[in-house]
Amino acid sequence: MATYLEFIQQNEERDGVRFSWNVWPSSRLEATRMVVPLACLLTPLKERPDLPPVQYEPVLCSRPTCKAILNPLCQVDYRAKLWACNFCFQRNQFPPAYTGISEVNQPAELMPQFSTIEYVIQRGAQSPLIFLYVVDTCLEEDDLQALKESLQMSLSLLPPDALVGLITFGRMVQVHELSCEGISKSYVFRGTKDLTAKQIQDMLGLTKPAMPMQQARPGPPQEHPFVSSRFLQPVHKIDMNLTDLLGELQRDPWPVTQGKRPLRSTGVALSIAVGLLEGTFPNTGARIMLFTGGPPTQGPGMVVGDELKVPIRSWHDIEKDNARFMKKATKHYEMLANRTATNGHCIDIYACALDQTGLLEMKCCANLTGGHMVMGDSFNTSLFKQTFQRIFSKDFNGDFRMAFGATLEVKTSRELKVAGAIGPCVSLNVKGPCVSENELGVGGTNQWKICGLDPTSTLGIYFEVVNQHNAPVPQGGRGAIQFVTQYQHSSTQRRIRVTTIARNWADAQSQLRHIEAAFDQEAAAVLMARLGVFRAESEEGPDVLRWLDRQLIRLCQKFGQYNKEDPTSFRLSDSFSLYPQPVLLDSSSILADRILLMDTFFQIVIYLGETIAQWRKAGYQDMPEYENFKHLLQAPLDDAQEILQARFPMPRYINTEHGGSQARFLLSKVNPSQTHNNLYAWGQETGAPILTDDVSLQVFMDHLKKLAVSSAC
Amino acid sequence: MAELYVKPGNKERGWNDPPQFSYGLQTLAGGPKRTPLTKRIAAPQDGSPRVPVSQTSQGPPPMGPPPPSSQASRPPPVGSYLASSVKPANLPVMESETLLEDVLKPLEEALEDCRGHTKKQVCDDISRRLALLQEQWAGGKLSVSVKKRMALLVQELSSHQWDAADNIHCSLMVDHVTEVSQWMVGVKRLIAEKRNLSSEEEANEEKSTATAEEFQTVPGVQEAP
Numbered sequence: 001m002a003t004y005l006e007f008i009q010q011n012e013e014r015d016g017v018r019f020s021w022n023v024w025p026s027s028r029l030e031a032t033r034m035v036v037p038l039a040c041l042l043t044p045l046k047e048r049p050d051l052p053p054v055q056y057e058p059v060l061c062s063r064p065t066c067k068a069i070l071n072p073l074c075q076v077d078y079r080a081k082l083w084a085c086n087f088c089f090q091r092n093q094f095p096p097a098y099t100g101i102s103e104v105n106q107p108a109e110l111m112p113q114f115s116t117i118e119y120v121i122q123r124g125a126q127s128p129l130i131f132l133y134v135v136d137t138c139l140e141e142d143d144l145q146a147l148k149e150s151l152q153m154s155l156s157l158l159p160p161d162a163l164v165g166l167i168t169f170g171r172m173v174q175v176h177e178l179s180c181e182g183i184s185k186s187y188v189f190r191g192t193k194d195l196t197a198k199q200i201q202d203m204l205g206l207t208k209p210a211m212p213m214q215q216a217r218p219g220p221p222q223e224h225p226f227v228s229s230r231f232l233q234p235v236h237k238i239d240m241n242l243t244d245l246l247g248e249l250q251r252d253p254w255p256v257t258q259g260k261r262p263l264r265s266t267g268v269a270l271s272i273a274v275g276l277l278e279g280t281f282p283n284t285g286a287r288i289m290l291f292t293g294g295p296p297t298q299g300p301g302m303v304v305g306d307e308l309k310v311p312i313r314s315w316h317d318i319e320k321d322n323a324r325f326m327k328k329a330t331k332h333y334e335m336l337a338n339r340t341a342t343n344g345h346c347i348d349i350y351a352c353a354l355d356q357t358g359l360l361e362m363k364c365c366a367n368l369t370g371g372h373m374v375m376g377d378s379f380n381t382s383l384f385k386q387t388f389q390r391i392f393s394k395d396f397n398g399d400f401r402m403a404f405g406a407t408l409e410v411k412t413s414r415e416l417k418v419a420g421a422i423g424p425c426v427s428l429n430v431k432g433p434c435v436s437e438n439e440l441g442v443g444g445t446n447q448w449k450i451c452g453l454d455p456t457s458t459l460g461i462y463f464e465v466v467n468q469h470n471a472p473v474p475q476g477g478r479g480a481i482q483f484v485t486q487y488q489h490s491s492t493q494r495r496i497r498v499t500t501i502a503r504n505w506a507d508a509q510s511q512l513r514h515i516e517a518a519f520d521q522e523a524a525a526v527l528m529a530r531l532g533v534f535r536a537e538s539e540e541g542p543d544v545l546r547w548l549d550r551q552l553i554r555l556c557q558k559f560g561q562y563n564k565e566d567p568t569s570f571r572l573s574d575s576f577s578l579y580p581q582p583v584l585l586d587s588s589s590i591l592a593d594r595i596l597l598m599d600t601f602f603q604i605v606i607y608l609g610e611t612i613a614q615w616r617k618a619g620y621q622d623m624p625e626y627e628n629f630k631h632l633l634q635a636p637l638d639d640a641q642e643i644l645q646a647r648f649p650m651p652r653y654i655n656t657e658h659g660g661s662q663a664r665f666l667l668s669k670v671n672p673s674q675t676h677n678n679l680y681a682w683g684q685e686t687g688a689p690i691l692t693d694d695v696s697l698q699v700f701m702d703h704l705k706k707l708a709v710s711s712a713c
Numbered sequence: 714m715a716e717l718y719v720k721p722g723n724k725e726r727g728w729n730d731p732p733q734f735s736y737g738l739q740t741l742a743g744g745p746k747r748t749p750l751t752k753r754i755a756a757p758q759d760g761s762p763r764v765p766v767s768q769t770s771q772g773p774p775p776m777g778p779p780p781p782s783s784q785a786s787r788p789p790p791v792g793s794y795l796a797s798s799v800k801p802a803n804l805p806v807m808e809s810e811t812l813l814e815d816v817l818k819p820l821e822e823a824l825e826d827c828r829g830h831t832k833k834q835v836c837d838d839i840s841r842r843l844a845l846l847q848e849q850w851a852g853g854k855l856s857v858s859v860k861k862r863m864a865l866l867v868q869e870l871s872s873h874q875w876d877a878a879d880n881i882h883c884s885l886m887v888d889h890v891t892e893v894s895q896w897m898v899g900v901k902r903l904i905a906e907k908r909n910l911s912s913e914e915e916a917n918e919e920k921s922t923a924t925a926e927e928f929q930t931v932p933g934v935q936e937a938p
Binding site: 142149150152153155156157160180236239240243247376377378380381382383384385386389390393603604615618620625626628629637638640641644645650651652653654662 | 719
């Protein structure tokens with residue numbers, strides 16, 4: 001229905017929220033029968049150029065177990081200056097500052113258009129942003145030079161009062177003391193032995209100052225004890241010296257003999273970085289940025305030994321439990337990732353190499369902390385350089401898009417509970433009345449921490465309807481959810497973003513059509529996909545596929561119209577036109593006189609059909625009477641440019657044509673409706689056959705329909 | 714004033730390395746909204762394979778020419794920088810060459826202004842880097858684009874347009890890091906020191922006018938640069 005599409009779009013634009021179901025089934029039993037769980041995708045820091053933050057603190061419900069924030073769903077008595085919390089119904093007195101409010105003089109947070117609102121928190125010291133570079137020196141000369149230049153360039157993009165630090169590593173790990181004096185000193189650690197946080201802090205001479213860090217100093221921010229770490233200095237003081245220091249970095253001097261890999265102590269380097277920040281700046285926004293050009297080969301966290309004749313673990317090794325270093329290495333990085341998240345810091349990994357670098361073992365570092373993971377072939381490529389530049393991209397106010405140290409809390413009205421979240425977060429293990437016992441994703445809590453995020457970071461949040469079957473539809477007919485995200489803005493202000501939404505309940509027995517009409521199939525597909533991936537982390541592949549198949553069949557049985565045992569009668573309403581249905585990227589779209597542009601997010605592929613390619617070769621685009629052909633060739637380039645100019649991370653760009661070797665990027669992704677198996681069965685030879693044994697989506701749908709209508713299922 | 718161009722990626726080191734956009738192009742605010750490319754279309758429910766209308770191809774196709782332009786051709790969209798075969802942009806021929814003196818002299822003057830106010834060590838460091846700039850310029854090691862943009866930077870600096878000067882320095886670091894990295898950080902610092910100096914001078918002026926006019930207001934808090 002057109003109206004629901006608009007509704008979905010408006011809500012996404014205003015609140016950064018998309019629900020799988022926008023009309024909610026009113027009982028637990030009926031909700032489970034919907035197959036797709038009641039869940040939403042939340043983009044906590046959705047860019048809202050039209051929403052200036054308010055310069056006061058939010059008003060909270062006074063009930064200690066509630067503490068919901070005043071929002072447009074609350075009932076207000078303007079005469080008595082009271083408001084009723086819509087979550088727990090507690091009546092609260094407005095604070096003194098609100099004495100002047102009335103029906104015609106409402107504070108912003110009560111107005112319906114401010115279902116999403118942002119507050120700036122004034123109290124507390126404003127700590128600077130911190131960037132700690134951890135740099136692998138076991139790189140080829142060209143690569144190291146390119147990386148050095150990118151790091152020097154980044155000093156121009158960092159804000160002047162941000163703190164910056166440098167750790168380099170190879171066989172040894174060097175922590176560089178940054179000073180403005182001529183002589184540069186560094187502390188050297190062996191790369192083979194892991195150290196505890198305390199040992200690292202002692203060896204670096206980071207004794208605790210007389211005044212504890214957490215105590216906030218009143219008054220304007222001046223020379224803070226914060227700023228005095230020798231290893232993390234403000235950009236405006238240290239940029240010239242650090243530029244020189246970076247310029248002078250050499251390749252790891254330890255010789256690499258024939259048949260050996262360089263000794264790379266990534267595990268210890270990262271450990272020292274985490275310990276350094278832990279000891280100096282806990283609980284303030286910081287990024288550890290790891291730049292590496294190969295796998296860790298010594299010390300804790302090593303992924304492969306230094307003998308080239310012993311290859312790095314393959315998929316078969318992992319399947320057969322024959323990957324010698326994997327468990328221990330993964331454990332090491334998980335320990336570091338969890339500590340980092342506890343400290344409120346995030347870890348980025350920039351891995352540029354033609355071979356593997358052990359990202360499987362290290363991925364938790366980015367995933368748990370909200371950091372980036374960027375893979376490239378070399379630091380001397382535009383893919384790395386531009387992706388790296390875009391980390392420092394700014395919004396319409398000239399502030400960095402990146403944000404730090406976020407905590408997300410989700411409150412629900414009493415008919416709902418929170419089952420869990422899936423995304424770049426860790427649990428804060430906060431139990432409460434909103435927390436469900438059934439877990440989907442990271443559950444057992446209604447609060448999570450996201451240490452690194454930006455305006456596109458999105459979490460999947462899963463709910464459970466707890467109303468009993470045949471219990472009456474709740475009074476007022478609507479359920480409500482509030483999302484409260486506290487975070488450190490890149491301007492170092494602390495802010496709170498509050499989104500409060502409501503949706504109608506409906507009785508699934510009598511109003512299934514209404515529920516169906518409000519189904520958001522794109523959101524549902526993403527939420528189910530995230531659930532599948534989450535399961536795949538701990539379950540076997542085939543089990544996950546079976547689960548996905550079962551959900552699809554149940555969904556079709558619930559919402560399809562059909563006559564039993566008659567697959568040809570099967571129909572789904574328009575609400576299910578995309579999910580589950582075949583998509584239009586089909587091999588039959590590959591035609592001689594067409595140009596295709598395929599966007600897989602990580603790749604942009606422009607593919608010229610055979611005839612187009614021949615025309616281009618013949619030079620028709622240069623003839624004035626064929627100017628429209630010139631425009632045709634240019635059109636996909638313009639579309640590609642628009643994508644390439646803005647997307648983070650930078651995609652790969654493939655410009656190919658029929659018969660080109662690069663055409664495989666397109667051919668491997670299209671729905672193989674014509675394969676070498678069925679090409680002649682159809683009797684028509686249009687489009688390009690795909691050499692695969694995979695079944696096409698049409699065949700898949702036929703099977704799905706058969707199973708859905710069968711009484712046996 | 715920033716240069717807007719696209720260079721090809723490094724095909725030797727990176728498979729399908731994307732093209733490199735200049736700093737100016739990347740920071741360009743999104744222009745007129747084009748048709749969104751991500752609207753999904755549903756497949757027909759009956760699941761029959763779509764039969765597109767086109768010629769079948771058996772062996773090499775009969776190569777007729779493309780349909781000629783009959784109507785008025787579509788005007789080329791604004792801001793197309795990707796060419797069919799991505800070639801490096803041809804830099805326009807300069808009418809007059811940028812002189813080293815025109816760039817170096819204002820920078821050295823700016824440094825002199827800062828001498829009383831900035832630490833000696835910092836000034837010496839900046840001075841050393843300006844000497845490096847001179848050496849590289851005179852030695853023909855800097856490209857036309859770098860020289861041209863330095864001239865603009867110096868103009869903005871002299872007009873006290875700190876943000877504009879800073880922006881040009883960023884664009885040079887992003888687009889030409891290999892050429893400029895050794896000395897550009899000195900220019901960056903110089904801009905910052907001049908900015909501080911100038912805001913201090915303004916604050917002092919405000920103070921003296923305030924006392925002269927006997928205003929009670931407190932001078933505004935300095936914003937961080």
